[in-house]
Every structure is written in C-alpha cells, then in structure tokens.
Amino acid sequence: MLTGLNHLTLAVSDVARSWEFYYELLGFEPRAKWNTGAYLSLGELWLCLSLDAVGAKTDYTHYAFTVSPDALTTLVEKMRLKEVKEWKINKSEGESLYFFDPDGHRLEVHAGNLESRLNYCRLYPYPGMEFY
Template identity: 55%
Template sequence: MITGVNHITLAVNDLPRSIWFYTDILGGTLRADWPRGAYLELGELWLCLTLSDAPIAPRNDYTHIALTCSEADFPRLSELIANHAELWQDNSSEGASLYFRDPDGHKLELHTGTLASRLDHYRAQSESRMRIH
C-alpha cells in the first residue's frame, strides 16, 4: 500500500542556480550535494535535483507540483516568488495559489489549501458535477 510520496526528482540544467532557487527563494534546506545533484528538504518533501546532459523541455500541459504554504506565509512568499519566477497561470481554484516555473521551467504551485478544503468547496457548490466519495 502506498503511504505517501517518497521523493521527487527534477532534472536541471544549472545545479547551483536551482539550489539557490529552491533554498533562497522557496526556503528549502540543502541536505546533500555532489557534482551532478543535490538533496533538499522543503517541509516534509525530499527533493532531488539532478544535472541533465540534455536541455530541459518545459511542459505545456497542466502537469505541475503543488507545494503547501501556510496562509500567514503566503503573501510574503508569493511576492518573493513572483519577483524571481515566471508565472504561468492565474488562480481560479479554491484557496490561495500562485502558479510559477522554476529556473528550468518545471511548473510549480504554491497553495494554502488541503484536499479536505477542496472537497468542502465542491460540496458547497450545488451546480458542481463532481462526485465526492
């Protein structure tokens, strides 16, 4: 049985730049690094950055990684991110969200909600076609 996400690995073209972004901008903690990679912690997330020999091709679909942030920290962190990252979508969902790209174009989201708050949001909408289980 799956008990959670173990880690996420992202290929990057410039390792020092990516380490800077994930530590200085997103507040992650560098736990280990080597010439072709790094391990970071962002909250409970274990993030592996690995140097790619090929250029990273940014995705054009909706695939992205959402990172949790407290409502109290959201305004400060979202302003910092917006000053250092390309935004790729406006928020139209429940809860505060900021959609941005990391230096290699990986799509990320800063979000304050939870699965429970999202489901409550849809339960409250009588016109919602979503089936909640």
C-alpha cells in the same frame, strides 16, 4: 502496498541555479549537493535535483507546496521582485501562486488543503463530480 510519496526528482539544467531557487528563495532544507545533483527536503518531502536535459512542458502537470496565508503574501512579493514567471492565474479555492522554476517546471504554492478544497467543491462541484 504504497504508503505515500517517496521523493520528487526534477531534471535541472544548472544545479547551482536550482539550488539557489529551491533553498534560498523557497526555503527548502539543504541536505547534500554534488556536481550533478542535490538533495533537499521540505517537511517529509525529499527533493532531488538531477543535472539533465530539460524538455518542454505543456500540460497541467505541476507540483504544489503548502504555505500559510501570511507566508504566501510575503513569498508572492519576493517572487515578483525576482521576476519569477507565473504560468497560471488561480481560479480555484484557496489562495495560490502558480510559477516556473528556473528550468520551467510548473510549481504552485497553495494556502489550503484537500479538505478545504472538497468542502468548496461540495458547494460548487465540477461537472460530473462524485464524492466518496
């Protein structure tokens, strides 16, 4: 059966601009780049940037990346200097920054993990929450 996330492909309107954002600003490792796409990695995550039309995004779907609390502070400063647009203010456990990439994909950097979130939720559960 399934064993984990294989890769994440994002439609991008400008490969070079997205390459700069993910590689130079967020620190993904460059793996390959061509006229209509690129491969980057972040730990075990394989990211594909694919040249394509980008549609409107209006729901809560987003992609979150782990960051240490110290690195989060530095990254927030860099993002705000680059005037990267934010799409949400963090209201949940763990420090986070919610922001858009150049094509409007909703991203998050989060200094926490599933266990810290569950521990918090045991103290302050969401309505109707059950634990397993």
